[in-house]
Amino acid sequence: MSLSTSPVFSAYPLEDYRNHKQAIDDSLARALEHGHYILGNEVAAFEKEFATYTQTKHCIGVANGTDAIEVILRALDIGPNCKVALPSHTAVASASAIARAGATPVFVDIDLESRTICPHALESLLSSPLGVNVKAVLAVHIYGHSCDLASLQAVADKHGVILLEDCAQAHGATFQSKPVGSIGRAAAFSFYPTKNLGAIGDGGGITTNDDELANRMNIIRQYGWKDRYISACEGVNSRLDELQAAILRVKLQSLSRSILQRRKLATLYNELLNGSSIVMPPTCKSGCEHAYHLYVVRCSKRDALMKHLLGHGVPAALHYPAAIHQQPGYYHITKQSPALPNTDALVKEILTLPLQPYLSEEAIRFTCAVIREFEI
Numbered sequence: 001m002s003l004s005t006s007p008v009f010s011a012y013p014l015e016d017y018r019n020h021k022q023a024i025d026d027s028l029a030r031a032l033e034h035g036h037y038i039l040g041n042e043v044a045a046f047e048k049e050f051a052t053y054t055q056t057k058h059c060i061g062v063a064n065g066t067d068a069i070e071v072i073l074r075a076l077d078i079g080p081n082c083k084v085a086l087p088s089h090t091a092v093a094s095a096s097a098i099a100r101a102g103a104t105p106v107f108v109d110i111d112l113e114s115r116t117i118c119p120h121a122l123e124s125l126l127s128s129p130l131g132v133n134v135k136a137v138l139a140v141h142i143y144g145h146s147c148d149l150a151s152l153q154a155v156a157d158k159h160g161v162i163l164l165e166d167c168a169q170a171h172g173a174t175f176q177s178k179p180v181g182s183i184g185r186a187a188a189f190s191f192y193p194t195k196n197l198g199a200i201g202d203g204g205g206i207t208t209n210d211d212e213l214a215n216r217m218n219i220i221r222q223y224g225w226k227d228r229y230i231s232a233c234e235g236v237n238s239r240l241d242e243l244q245a246a247i248l249r250v251k252l253q254s255l256s257r258s259i260l261q262r263r264k265l266a267t268l269y270n271e272l273l274n275g276s277s278i279v280m281p282p283t284c285k286s287g288c289e290h291a292y293h294l295y296v297v298r299c300s301k302r303d304a305l306m307k308h309l310l311g312h313g314v315p316a317a318l319h320y321p322a323a324i325h326q327q328p329g330y331y332h333i334t335k336q337s338p339a340l341p342n343t344d345a346l347v348k349e350i351l352t353l354p355l356q357p358y359l360s361e362e363a364i365r366f367t368c369a370v371i372r373e374f375e376i
């Protein structure tokens with residue numbers, strides 16, 4: 001394969017819009033003509049359809065994934081003087097939502113194989129003085145790999161802590177054959193445009209099987225209104241937009257297919273990178289089905305390899321260049337968290353290779369050939 005000219009790395013999510021253009025245009029026209037632009041038919045229908053997809057009783061549409069976490073915590077009365085445990089190896093939004101709810105994030109180290117929160121590390125935290133006042137654990141299914149929800153649930157139950165899920169990167173992932181988002185007390189989803197299920201703008205959702213909690217979250221997302229203009233509790237304004245819901249309904253129909261395509265492309269990467277002396281492909285733990293939101297390898301010469309890939313036109317990226325406890329805005333929290341040796345080790349070596357459902361096999365073969373050339 002010639003490495004002098006790179007193949008096309010198709011633009012995502014633009015390609016996704018183009019692929020669904022007619023259906024999206026029709027859906028938008030229907031929503032516009034309906035004339036009910038806030039929490040109308042489209043949001044209600046999407047909530048039902050997404051609850052069915054995640055095999056949950058309720059979905060509550062909110063403005064984005066960060067708000068989804070905040071609304072869950074508010075509904076559970078987890079705020080000032082409460083702590084929420086989470087990994088530091090996640091999008092900063094996971095922690096900022098906790099802080100927005102008034103609670104304190106406490107970081108827990110990760111398991112290096114799944115890159116998700118480690119149940120043993122959680123147990124250590126909850127058994128230590130730092131674990132006092134931890135009311136919930138936010139299990140982030142990073143990159144599309146489910147956390148070990150069974151072990152986390154056992155630890156959480158032992159310490160009387162609530163298990164919540166951050167599914168922003170994991171639409172379509174499963175744990176022990178159950179969709180993520182259906183196992184914790186409640187789960188937050190983001191529909192940011194690049195997510196596995198993406199709107200054309202911001203969007204978010206919460207899933208739960210708890211009727212009472214669903215009712216509270218429904219109220220909180222709209223000013224705390226139980227009845228119009230009468231607030232039953234303090235609330236926020238965080239509604240899923242009607243037009244975004246109309247778009248999400250279209251894209252939801254092909255979500256299962258697009259996850260299968262992500263898995264197929266990830267398998268091709270795994271085959272082509274097998275035996276590499278320089279990169280370690282991601283693994284999928286038994287009992288989990290990966291949703292491959294991101295395909296993230298480990299490489300001890302990460303920075304040099306990234307430069308090499310970018311130099312050949314391969315859009316490699318970092319998710320994320322720093323863990324949350326390494327970011328200045330969150331230094332103050334580091335003091336209240338235990339040491340995070342696995343997180344510190346992983347963050348220096350992660351490298352995201354291009355992966356999205358419209359990527360050609362040629363682009364993946366090219367990427368792997370560029371990596372193999374670097375090895376020599």
Ligand SMILES: Cc1ncc(COP(=O)(O)O)c(C=O)c1O
Pocket residue numbers: 064065066067090091093094140166168169189190191192202203204
């Ligand atoms: C793991 C994780 N949690 C939460 C969020 C927040 O979602 P949003 O950007 O929709 O607020 C994101 C988005 O990047 C995320 O990746």
